[in-house]
Amino acid sequence: MTYYKETDKTTYYENIPTNIYQDASTASKEVAEEIAQLIRSRDEANKKTVLGLATGSTPTGVYKELVRMHKEGALSFKNVITFNLDEYFPMEPHSLQSYVRFMNEHLFDHIDIPEDQVHIPDGTLDRDEVAEYCQQYEQKIQEAGGLDIQLLGIGRTGHIGFNEPGSRPNSRTRLITLDRITRKDAASDFFGEEHVPRRAITMGVGTILDADKVILMAWGEGKAPIIKEAVEGSIREQIPATYLQEHQNAQVILDEAAAEKLTRQKTPWILTTCDWDDKLMRRAVVWLCQEVEKPVLKLTDEDYNEHGMGDLLTQHGPAYDINIKIFNELQHTITGWPGGKPNADDTHRPERATPFPKRAVVFSPHPDDDVISMGGTLIRLVEHGHEVHVAYQTSGNIAVFDADVVRFMDFVSDYNDMFDMGQEEADQMLSNIKTFLEEKQPAQVDSDEIKHIKGLIRRGEAKAAGRYCGIPEDQLHFMDMPFYETGRVKKKPLSQEDVDITVDLLREVKPHQVYAAGDLSDPHGTHRVCLEAIFKALEECKDDDWIDDCKVWLYRGAWQEWDVNEIEMAVPLSPEELTKKRKAIFKHQSQKDRPLFPGADPREFWQRSEERNRGTAQLYDALGFAEYEAIEGFVEYKGRQK
Structure with a gap:
C-alpha cells in the first residue's frame, strides 16, 4: 500500500x-x-x-x-x-x-x-x-x-x-x-x-x-x-x-x-498519482501492452497518456526510455540456464554463474507438484549436471481412489500365489481391505493400513517420475509431514515437528537453490501450510554458513500461474521438453484421467500445466520477445532476513 x-x-x-x-x-x-x-x-x-x-x-x-x-x-x-x-x-x-x-x-x-x-x-x-x-x-x-x-x-x-x-x-x-x-x-x-x-x-x-x-x-x-x-x-x-x-x-x-x-491494486495509475518504483512500472507497462495490443517497444507517448499513465511519462519518460528499460528487464528474466550458466557474465541473469554445479532442493507439497509445475526446469537442471533433490512434503494418500488399493493388493496376492510367498497372510490382508472398503461410508477415514498403502502408491509413482527425470533414488526424500496425516481433507495445524523435518533436510543438503510451491490457490490449503513450513525452516537456518549462498524460487502451475510482470526467472521449453514434462506427469498414474480432488478446473493436471506454460510463452511473444513453445515462470522469495 x-x-x-x-x-x-x-x-x-x-x-x-x-x-x-x-x-x-x-x-x-x-x-x-x-x-x-x-x-x-x-x-x-x-x-x-x-x-x-x-x-x-x-x-x-x-x-x-x-x-x-x-x-x-x-x-x-x-x-x-x-x-x-x-x-x-x-x-x-x-x-x-x-x-x-x-x-x-x-x-x-x-x-x-x-x-x-x-x-x-x-x-x-x-x-x-x-x-x-x-x-x-x-x-x-x-x-x-x-x-x-x-x-x-x-x-x-x-x-x-x-x-x-x-x-x-x-x-x-x-x-x-x-x-x-x-x-x-x-x-x-x-x-x-x-x-x-x-x-x-x-x-x-x-x-x-x-x-x-x-x-x-x-x-x-x-x-x-x-x-x-x-x-x-x-x-x-x-x-x-x-x-x-x-x-x-x-x-x-x-x-x-x-x-x-x-x-487500486491492479491499476492504481488510473486512479491517482503513483510513486513509480521498478515493480509498479513493469506491471503498468505489461498491462498497457495488453490493453493496446502492442509489444513493449512499440508503445507511444499517446498510449501512456490515453491510459492514465501521463505522470509516468513526466517522471521517467519519454515512452522510448521507459520501453527500453522494461524491455531489458523482461528480457533478462528469460534464461535457459535455471541453475546459472558457467563461465558467463551473470550481471543480468536471474541466477549466478557460480558455484557450478549447484545443489538444489525442489519441495513438492504433493508427490506430483514438482513435475506438474516445474517438470521442464527440473529436467533441465538434471541435464546440466546439478545435484537435484526432490522433497515430497506429504504422502498424498487421501488423493488415491479406493479401487487402486484393491488393484495393488490383488497384484500382491497374485504375486505371492505365483511364488508361494506368505499366501495365507496376503489373502487375509486383502480380504480385510476389501471388507473395509465395501462397508466404507462416504468421507469415512481410511484405516491406517489403507492410508499406508495409498501412500506407497503415491511414493512408487514419485519414484518412477524421479527416475524418468534422471534423479537418483537417494536424492528423493519422502518427508511425510505429520500435519497431513489425518486421513481427511481437513489437516492438523503446522507443528514444530513439521518445521524440524524441513530444517533437517535443508541442513543435510545445504542447497544453493530451493524451489517451493507458491500457488496458494490450492483449494485444500496443503500448499499454503507446506510453504509456511519452508519459510519457518529457512528462518531457523538464517545463521547457517550455507544460507547466504542460497536462492529461493517460488513456482506455480498446478492451480494458477504467475503474471508475466511478476516473473523473475522464465525458463523456456522446447516442444520436446514439454513432451518430456508430460511423460513425467503421466508417471503419477493414480492422478491421471480423473484425480480424486480436481478442484474447480475440469482439465487434467497435465493439460492445465501445458496450457498455462504455453499461455505464458504467448504473453512473452505478444510483448515482443522470442517465440517459445512454453515457459515455466518463477519468482524469487526475498523475505529471509539475516
Missing part, C-alpha cells in the same frame, strides 16, 4: 469499505480484536453480544485468535450468543463435514460459552419440519436482540452463507438447493461430488443485512475475481455478495492476494 500519494482517490470504484492486509493472519487478528472489544464493551454495559458466525477455511484464523485470548484470560464468552449461517441438509452433527463439528473443533470446545447460547441450523430434521424450524431460527435471532456482527466468507459464485445466485435481498432463513459450482467446490470435503448434499439450510440475505455490522473476509488469489465483482460490480441477484453494498455498516477484509484484482 505504498504506491499512493492521494489515498482518498484510490477507492473510487469500490462500493463497500474495504481494508487490505499483508496476509490472512494479520487480517484475522484485526477482526478478532474488533469482536473482542465489542464483547468487552457489551459486558461492561451488562448486555449480551450476539454474533453471526461462518464456517469454512476463511474464519478459522479469527477463531484461533479468539480462543487464544480466552485461554490467556483476556476474554470470556459467557455473555455471548451465536447464530451460525448455515448447515448442509441432511447432515448428522458428528459427521466429518458437519458445521456443528466444525464449530466445536475450531471454537466452542475451547471457550466458556454456555451450550444453550449456541445456535447452528439443524441438519437432522425431517423435511416437513424445516419450514417451521427456519421461522423459529429467525425468531430466536430477534429475541436475542438481533446480530451485532455477522462474519461472512464468499463462495466462487458470490454466495454468502448458502445464498446462491438468484437469492433475493429480502430472503430469510430457509432450505435451499445448492448451486452446481458450490457442490463442485465442496467435493473435496466429501471425497467426491456425488457425496455432497444437494440442499442446505441457510440464513437469508435479508437476515444477514439486518445485522448491525457485516464483515466479509476473503484470502488468497482464488477469491480475487469474485471479490472484484462483489466490491466494484453492480448490485445483482447473480452475485448475492453485491447486496452488501446497500448495508450501512458492511466491511470487506482482504489479504493482498484476494485484493489483487481490485482497481
Whole structure:
C-alpha cells in the first residue's frame, strides 16, 4: 500500500469499505480484536453480544485468535450468543463435514460459552419440519436482540452463507438447493461430488443485512475475481455478495492476494498519482501492452497518456526510455540456464554463474507438484549436471481412489500365489481391505493400513517420475509431514515437528537453490501450510554458513500461474521438453484421467500445466520477445532476513 500519494482517490470504484492486509493472519487478528472489544464493551454495559458466525477455511484464523485470548484470560464468552449461517441438509452433527463439528473443533470446545447460547441450523430434521424450524431460527435471532456482527466468507459464485445466485435481498432463513459450482467446490470435503448434499439450510440475505455490522473476509488469489465483482460490480441477484453494498455498516477484509484484482491494486495509475518504483512500472507497462495490443517497444507517448499513465511519462519518460528499460528487464528474466550458466557474465541473469554445479532442493507439497509445475526446469537442471533433490512434503494418500488399493493388493496376492510367498497372510490382508472398503461410508477415514498403502502408491509413482527425470533414488526424500496425516481433507495445524523435518533436510543438503510451491490457490490449503513450513525452516537456518549462498524460487502451475510482470526467472521449453514434462506427469498414474480432488478446473493436471506454460510463452511473444513453445515462470522469495 505504498504506491499512493492521494489515498482518498484510490477507492473510487469500490462500493463497500474495504481494508487490505499483508496476509490472512494479520487480517484475522484485526477482526478478532474488533469482536473482542465489542464483547468487552457489551459486558461492561451488562448486555449480551450476539454474533453471526461462518464456517469454512476463511474464519478459522479469527477463531484461533479468539480462543487464544480466552485461554490467556483476556476474554470470556459467557455473555455471548451465536447464530451460525448455515448447515448442509441432511447432515448428522458428528459427521466429518458437519458445521456443528466444525464449530466445536475450531471454537466452542475451547471457550466458556454456555451450550444453550449456541445456535447452528439443524441438519437432522425431517423435511416437513424445516419450514417451521427456519421461522423459529429467525425468531430466536430477534429475541436475542438481533446480530451485532455477522462474519461472512464468499463462495466462487458470490454466495454468502448458502445464498446462491438468484437469492433475493429480502430472503430469510430457509432450505435451499445448492448451486452446481458450490457442490463442485465442496467435493473435496466429501471425497467426491456425488457425496455432497444437494440442499442446505441457510440464513437469508435479508437476515444477514439486518445485522448491525457485516464483515466479509476473503484470502488468497482464488477469491480475487469474485471479490472484484462483489466490491466494484453492480448490485445483482447473480452475485448475492453485491447486496452488501446497500448495508450501512458492511466491511470487506482482504489479504493482498484476494485484493489483487481490485482497481487500486491492479491499476492504481488510473486512479491517482503513483510513486513509480521498478515493480509498479513493469506491471503498468505489461498491462498497457495488453490493453493496446502492442509489444513493449512499440508503445507511444499517446498510449501512456490515453491510459492514465501521463505522470509516468513526466517522471521517467519519454515512452522510448521507459520501453527500453522494461524491455531489458523482461528480457533478462528469460534464461535457459535455471541453475546459472558457467563461465558467463551473470550481471543480468536471474541466477549466478557460480558455484557450478549447484545443489538444489525442489519441495513438492504433493508427490506430483514438482513435475506438474516445474517438470521442464527440473529436467533441465538434471541435464546440466546439478545435484537435484526432490522433497515430497506429504504422502498424498487421501488423493488415491479406493479401487487402486484393491488393484495393488490383488497384484500382491497374485504375486505371492505365483511364488508361494506368505499366501495365507496376503489373502487375509486383502480380504480385510476389501471388507473395509465395501462397508466404507462416504468421507469415512481410511484405516491406517489403507492410508499406508495409498501412500506407497503415491511414493512408487514419485519414484518412477524421479527416475524418468534422471534423479537418483537417494536424492528423493519422502518427508511425510505429520500435519497431513489425518486421513481427511481437513489437516492438523503446522507443528514444530513439521518445521524440524524441513530444517533437517535443508541442513543435510545445504542447497544453493530451493524451489517451493507458491500457488496458494490450492483449494485444500496443503500448499499454503507446506510453504509456511519452508519459510519457518529457512528462518531457523538464517545463521547457517550455507544460507547466504542460497536462492529461493517460488513456482506455480498446478492451480494458477504467475503474471508475466511478476516473473523473475522464465525458463523456456522446447516442444520436446514439454513432451518430456508430460511423460513425467503421466508417471503419477493414480492422478491421471480423473484425480480424486480436481478442484474447480475440469482439465487434467497435465493439460492445465501445458496450457498455462504455453499461455505464458504467448504473453512473452505478444510483448515482443522470442517465440517459445512454453515457459515455466518463477519468482524469487526475498523475505529471509539475516
